[in-house]
Amino acid sequence: MREVAIVGAGMTPFGELWHSSLRDLFVEAALGALRDAGADRLDAIYVGNMSGGQFVGQEHLGPLMADHLGMAGVPSMRVESACASGGAALRAAYFEVASGASDLVLASGVEKMNDGADVTAVLASAADQESEVYHGVTFPGLYALIARAHMEAHGTTIEDISAVSVKNHRHGALNPKAQFRGEVTLEQVMTSSLVADPLRLLHCSPVSDGGAAVLLCPLDRAREFTDRPIRIRASGMATSAMALADRKDPAFLDAVSLSATRAYQMAGLGPQDIHVAEVHDCFAIAELCVLEALCFTERGRAGQATRAGETALGGRIPVNTSGGLKSKGHPVGATGVAQVIEIVEQLRGDAGDRQVKNARVGLTQNMGGSGASSVVHIFERV
């Protein structure tokens, strides 16, 4: 396989973007990535998207997006893995370039959630319809079940879980693209309205619109497009049982662990080698479970590590410097690619007030559903 680099990145702000349609969001992000690299052609496009069909009644996003980018004719298709669609799109694009089949491939993600759809019902379609959704469980409900299991098994407290929201809002306040640029206090988090006990509103990521895109090419051609290429060191993906009922330990995310192990092996690196990471904090408890599955902390210790500031800017391993899904926003299909853009900015040294000093190796972790699919990528400044 060939070495692959990211040579361009572009994204929309995340938020309630009433003036932009699904296709507008894609085009803004894609043009941003092309301009960043000074590229004017593409060999292929991957569009990460969870549910254009349910959110805005639009399927067949491959040709639609290529057409609106002025590139009808280019091979283009949608990739879906629920909230991990963006990470899965990057993985598909990575292998297309690594294989030698194509040189210039756009990995993108886009979602338009604020156009009147029943968002709770659409998101629930990423859970098992027959054994879970039928009985009235919601997505926050599934993560609440995970949270309670984690509290029972490890003594994790609601303060531990709430500390994730406080940290990510503090980071997001520094990110001009973030949906919520305000800090929140532990007390505000713990007294916000209940969504699914023990999870409250400020433990949940918001409903967002947004698009993100990165341009990939072979590493040996990267200097044609940028003097600061970011090499993709590894791509790991894994799945686990879809329904929470079918997992041995509901407090442990097997797919995240397996996808990370594969990525670490492929890169020849371990958790101690990562300088900055973007992880899938769709709910505050998810970040704690992911930190443990990535082996950033011991199992059951992620809450204490978070409260001790180990995962904050300036800490041992800064996590979600972008603000994470919680503060930056979570347009589901776009999230996986937007995580990559934060790491690209960090490794380029362009992260401004959020910059992690001397960051050379970064990791992204993006998951679908209640953790049934997970994609991990590792990046390195060249």
Next chain:
Amino acid sequence: MPSPRYWREIPARYRLEAGRCPGCEKVVYPARRVCPGCGHEGMDTVPLSRRGRVVTCTTIHVAPTEFQMEAPYPMALIETPEGARLMVQVADSAPNEVQPGMEVALEFRRIRREGRAGILCYGHKAVPVQKATS
């Protein structure tokens, strides 16, 4: 839910029929063709006992449209003596009564009313053992 789909799921929903793998003895609910434990193809049908223990639980405050009139309602992941795990609502329980480790009985109940015609959909809910009717 279209009626053919509802009809297909009746054995699992009404009779609590699970699958037991003849290869590794794993019990899976609802039954499947391929055992997720060992990959064996073909499972024996086994009805689950109508009782279990709460593994983890929550109370849903922000509910899906079809369940809004019932919120807040507790939900639990329960494990039956056969080792099968099910996601169920917990009926007839007081706020904060449902806790991990609690013993529950499974009762046949109406689960939801669907579509404009209000088609009734049935299945099982858990109830605290001391409140079980059977």
